[in-house]
Amino acid sequence: MKLLGIVNEKDFLFYKKSSLAGYIFPLKDWAVDYVSYFTLEEIKKKKKEFPNKLFFVIINRMIFNQDLAKLEEIIQDLAKIKIDGLFYYDNAILEIINHRKINIPLYFNKTHMVTNANTLNFYHDYGVKGAYLSNEITLEEIKQIRKHTKIELAVMLMGFPTVAMSHRKLITNDGKANQKKIENPIKMIEPISKQEYLVSEEKHGTSFHYGKRMNASICYKELKEIGIDYGILVQDDLDSTKYLQLVDAFLKNQTREIDAFIGRNRCFLYRKTIYRVK
Amino acid sequence: MKKVELLAPAGNLERLKITLLYGADAVYLGGDKFGLRANAINFSKEELSEGCTFAHSLGKKVYLTMNIVFHEEDYQGFESYVKEVVSCGIDGVIVSDPYVIHYMKKNYPRIEVHLSTQESVTNKKEAMFYQSLGVSRIVLARELSKKEIKEIIDATGLEIEVFIHGAMCTCFSGRCALSNYVTNRDANRGGCAQICRFVFEREDGTFQIASKDLNLSKYIGDLIEIGVTSFKVEGRMRSLYYLATVIGTYREIIDLYLENKLTTEKMEVLEERLNRVANRETSSHYLMKQADEKDQYYIGREEKSNQDYLGIIIDYDQKNQCIVLIERNYFKRGDQVEIFTPQKEIYQYTIDKIYDEEMNELDVARHPEQILKLKFDIPVEKYSMIRLIKGGKEE
Numbered sequence: 285m286k287l288l289g290i291v292n293e294k295d296f297l298f299y300k301k302s303s304l305a306g307y308i309f310p311l312k313d314w315a316v317d318y319v320s321y322f323t324l325e326e327i328k329k330k331k332k333e334f335p336n337k338l339f340f341v342i343i344n345r346m347i348f349n350q351d352l353a354k355l356e357e358i359i360q361d362l363a364k365i366k367i368d369g370l371f372y373y374d375n376a377i378l379e380i381i382n383h384r385k386i387n388i389p390l391y392f393n394k395t396h397m398v399t400n401a402n403t404l405n406f407y408h409d410y411g412v413k414g415a416y417l418s419n420e421i422t423l424e425e426i427k428q429i430r431k432h433t434k435i436e437l438a439v440m441l442m443g444f445p446t447v448a449m450s451h452r453k454l455i456t457n458d459g460k461a462n463q464k465k466i467e468n469p470i471k472m473i474e475p476i477s478k479q480e481y482l483v484s485e486e487k488h489g490t491s492f493h494y495g496k497r498m499n500a501s502i503c504y505k506e507l508k509e510i511g512i513d514y515g516i517l518v519q520d521d522l523d524s525t526k527y528l529q530l531v532d533a534f535l536k537n538q539t540r541e542i543d544a545f546i547g548r549n550r551c552f553l554y555r556k557t558i559y560r561v562k
Numbered sequence: 563m564k565k566v567e568l569l570a571p572a573g574n575l576e577r578l579k580i581t582l583l584y585g586a587d588a589v590y591l592g593g594d595k596f597g598l599r600a601n602a603i604n605f606s607k608e609e610l611s612e613g614c615t616f617a618h619s620l621g622k623k624v625y626l627t628m629n630i631v632f633h634e635e636d637y638q639g640f641e642s643y644v645k646e647v648v649s650c651g652i653d654g655v656i657v658s659d660p661y662v663i664h665y666m667k668k669n670y671p672r673i674e675v676h677l678s679t680q681e682s683v684t685n686k687k688e689a690m691f692y693q694s695l696g697v698s699r700i701v702l703a704r705e706l707s708k709k710e711i712k713e714i715i716d717a718t719g720l721e722i723e724v725f726i727h728g729a730m731c732t733c734f735s736g737r738c739a740l741s742n743y744v745t746n747r748d749a750n751r752g753g754c755a756q757i758c759r760f761v762f763e764r765e766d767g768t769f770q771i772a773s774k775d776l777n778l779s780k781y782i783g784d785l786i787e788i789g790v791t792s793f794k795v796e797g798r799m800r801s802l803y804y805l806a807t808v809i810g811t812y813r814e815i816i817d818l819y820l821e822n823k824l825t826t827e828k829m830e831v832l833e834e835r836l837n838r839v840a841n842r843e844t845s846s847h848y849l850m851k852q853a854d855e856k857d858q859y860y861i862g863r864e865e866k867s868n869q870d871y872l873g874i875i876i877d878y879d880q881k882n883q884c885i886v887l888i889e890r891n892y893f894k895r896g897d898q899v900e901i902f903t904p905q906k907e908i909y910q911y912t913i914d915k916i917y918d919e920e921m922n923e924l925d926v927a928r929h930p931e932q933i934l935k936l937k938f939d940i941p942v943e944k945y946s947m948i949r950l951i952k953g954g955k956e957e
Contacts, residue, residue: 346705346734347685349713376687379694396739396750400632402661420742421633428634448738451705451848454771457855464767473763474744481743481762483769492733494743557742559600559630559753 285508287534288340288438290518291527292320298524299334303531306338308371308516314343314358317395317446317491319520324358328365344373344393345488346451356380363388371416382411389413391438395446396420401432408435414513419445423503423553427510436513441500441534442542443518445551447481448492455485471495496549501542503553504534566786566793568816569625569723570809573798574603577805578613578624583904583945584806585813588623589613590656592752592798595643596628596636598680599798600752607646614651623653629678631736631750632659648673658736660695667696674698676723680736680750684710686717693718701794704730704776705848712788721791726782727808727836728796730773730847732758732858772859777844779812779836780829783819803871803890806947807839810906838870838949872899872927873934875946882921884935885942894926896954901938903946910951911938 286305291298299307307330312321322330331339341362347355359377362370363386371393372378381388391414392398392407398418407415414436417426430437459466469484472492480495497520500507507515517534519527526545533542570586572578578589591597591613592604605613610626617624626647630636644666647655654674657663658681666675675697682703683689689700699721702711715722731738738749740757747753762769776796778785785793793816795808811832818824837844845857873887885901893899895916901909916924917935927934936948 346682346703346737347688348706349685349710352685352687374685374688375691376685379687379691395737396742397631397658397736399750400634400637400659400661402637403632403659406661406664420739420748425634432634445743447743448733448740450733450738450771452732452771452773452853452858454732454858457858458769458771458860460855461770461858461860462767466764466769470764470769472769474757474760475763477744479744492740552742555746557746557748557751557753559748559751 285504285512285515286338287441287515287517287531288338289527289531290318290342290443290516291524292519293524294320294322294326295524296333298528299330299337302528303535304337304517306340306368308340308342310342310344311358313487314345314355316345316449316486316488317493318342318518324361324365327367331365331367338368340369340371340391341367342371342393343377344371344395346449347374347376352376356384359384359386359388369413378407378410378412391416391436395449399425401429404429404433404435408433414438416440416516419498420552420557422556423506426507426512430510430512437511438514438516439500439507439512440498441504441507441515441517442530442546443498443516444482444493444495444520445498446491447494449489451489453485454490455483494551497546498549498551499542499546500550500553501534501537501539502548502550504539505537564789564791566816566820567791568809568812569792569794570805571728571795571798571800572613573599573800575605575609575613577798577802579616580802580945581805581809582617582620582622584810585904585906586622586809588625588653588792589617590625590627590794592627593643593647595639596630596632598627598629598750598752598754602799607650610647610650610652614653618651624651625654625656625674625676626652627656627678628662629656629658629680630752631680632662633751636751644670654699656701660692663692663695663697676701679703679725682734682736683714686714689714689718689720693720699723699791701725703734705734705853707851708781708784708788708849711785711790715789722789723792723794724778724785724790725776725796726778726785726793727812728776728800729842730776732771732773770858770860773847773853774857774859775840775842775844776847777836777840778846778849779815779833781846781849782812782815783824786816786819801871802874803947803949804839806902806904806945807835807949810902810904811835814906870949872897872948872950875901875942875948876933876944878941879935880941882917882935883937883939884917885938885946886933886935887948889927889930889932889934891930891950892926892928893950894954897950898952898954899948900951901942901946901948903942905943907942909938909940909942912954
């Protein structure tokens with residue numbers, strides 16, 4: 285399993301010191317749910333500086349008709365710099381790439397909807413090379429999916445899980461309705477469980493993240509053994525030095541140290557969701 | 563102008579019959595698996611067969627929802643389930659998973675395949691992708707403007723279905739797992755706990771994200787003109803009265819518009835009728851502009867309870883010249899009421915005599931579900947309803 289980082293840092297030295305096999309860059313103006321975004325130029329530069337690393341890009345925001353012309357240009361540009369893969373949400377991208385016969389490996393990244401092998405096999409047959417599994421599935425489900433598909437699989441090992449995305453400007457709206465200035469982002473607390481969520485508003489809408497960082501270090505070895513291709517480590521609010529230490533800790537499988545620093549939220553790895561309420 | 567479809571929710575067999583009788587051209591419903599209302603009553607195979615037979619006898623259609631986001635375990639029994647529901651006579655399925663689209667097209671080419679709003683299609687290229695898989699219709703994301711809807715119709719020629727009335731999600735459909743994280747209930751498999759209606763806390767106050775309901779009654783003409791095929795009403799769990807009123811009202815709006823008879827005065831009456839059954843404030847959300855704070859709800863989870871619905875008529879007693887009804891809400895002698903029928907007839911009158919089933923006279927009706935009789939000399943058909951216009955004086 286190769287470790288990929290979704291990082292905030294743009295400094296050369298950070299990349300020089302990093303043990304990551306590669307990076308997934310959220311593309312500025314085209315990605316949502318992350319702390320930092322990268323321009324095409326920045327990605328190009330990093331790729332040149334570190335030719336032995338893997339370079340992936342994320343375009344995961346909702347695409348509207350008015351975006352399509354520019355999107356096609358962006359995809360052509362990404363093809364020119366020969367990135368290792370594009371993590372995409374909207375099937376408009378698959379349509380454009382297949383229709384225009386553009387050579388970019390695609391990674392299906394439909395946040396909460398990457399949950400079974402049949403669907404992934406369908407996309408694989410359509411030319412999609414890999415998929416970023418949803419955080420809302422169990423380890424057992426990950427194993428089943430691995431067993432039933434040949435598509436490359438990525439799982440999040442560390443990061444604040446994305447919970448929801450709205451097209452609405454929910455922080456601005458709340459502020460206007462209550463005639464108050466509200467900070468952005470805010471910490472939203474569910475009143476009964478007291479669970480915390482991080483809510484941030486951007487140009488394209490409002491993102492919700494769960495307030496406890498997911499930590500899959502406990503099954504890192506197992507995921508590696510069953511053949512998961514990529515483990516993803518999201519920097520989020522972590523200090524760069526500490527983040528790189530955590531990367532090394534994952535590589536050395538130091539579960540206890542990782543747990544001690546980022547907590548033990550295993551998300552849904554060992555907890556099945558229900559949908560019928562008795 | 564092409565024919566348009568009024569599409570109603572049917573939470574059970576009775577709702578299916580009511581909505582079709584009150585003017586829906588088709589209904590959508592969930593079976594006992596794979597639908598996004600896992601906690602609704604939903605249809606057994608027998609009920610589904612009966613519902614399809616009933617709909618087809620009126621020349622109408624039935625679409626079955628199979629729009630969950632499948633996990634590995636959900637595919638167990640999938641093929642036999644599909645075989646059974648197809649044999650019940652459904653006309654189409656509403657799905658979100660591309661594998662299911664592929665499966666249906668390959669094995670049941672005569673069954674229409676509609677792409678669910680769960681996929682949140684927001685642009686024409688994505689619509690083209692699903693068109694290439696064989697879907698005949700797309701239920702678009704609710705975040706689109708009239709202009710964007712028209713562009714998708716023009717670019718694809720697909721049948722396009724648009725939500726026109728009912729509850730709205732705060733987030734993009736399919737892109738919300740709030741319910742998973744807050745309650746462990748999987749939103750994308752039918753367990754949504756409507757977390758967006760909660761009042762949340764933040765450091766110095768509350769934080770609310772709830773949406774007002776959708777009401778596009780004013781824009782039905784615009785949507786017909788741009789080529790929308792199907793007009794969808796949300797609310798599989800709503801009351802019979804709500805469904806009869808909303809479906810009946812939209813039937814009138816569509817028909818009057820197509821006959822070029824929809825006057826401003828008539829529209830005001832119809833809008834007022836919709837407003838009377840609404841239990842939350844409504845807005846047109848994204849259709850004419852980016853939704854803003856006026857499209858949201860900042861008064862907590864408070865919902866108005868509607869007491870206008872007095873009863874549903876189940877028979878006519880020729881001998882005693884009485885309508886026979888099942889009581890739903892309190893009423894009394896002297897109340898001014900309106901009886902409305904599936905055939906759009908409306909009778910206004912003041913309640914004079916109330917009887918129980920054995921023709922014992924009563925002053926008031928105070929026991930919901932009780933069978934009662936009211937003197938009324940015109941026979942009215944089954945499934946007609948009575949609503950309150952103005953309460954009489956307490957005796």
